[in-house]
Amino acid sequence: MRVLIVEDDFVGSRLMKKFLEAECFCHLAFDGREAIEAFETALLEEKPYDLMFLDIMMPEVNGIDVLKAVRDLEEQRGIAPDKGVKVIMTTAMNDADVIMEAFNARCDGYVVKPIRKEQIFEEIRNLGLLHPESP
């Protein structure tokens, strides 16, 4: 499984990678612009990501705007909504309005920081992306 981890906090990013790298092939993006670029490049190379962890709070281009850009790019390329990348938002704030906005922009789930390994694997399993026996 190909995963793009989008997180502007270096320590947080390393932690996510550490949790995921045994099960997934991980790329990192450290801001919103990089994330959109990485996503688009993967599409052009026909090696799309299966899953994206997307931080909401980032300078300049925030996670919600990245999500909107990702869904636009998929639509432009004729990718059906159910065939698009699965997107799990990561957020420090348990803010109902922001989470609602993310679901309106078609995210697939969210996790509240601090990130725990069990929590992210539960989300991944909920999306049917991992064998139920995986960690």
Ligand SMILES: [Mg+2]
């Ligand atoms: Mg952040």
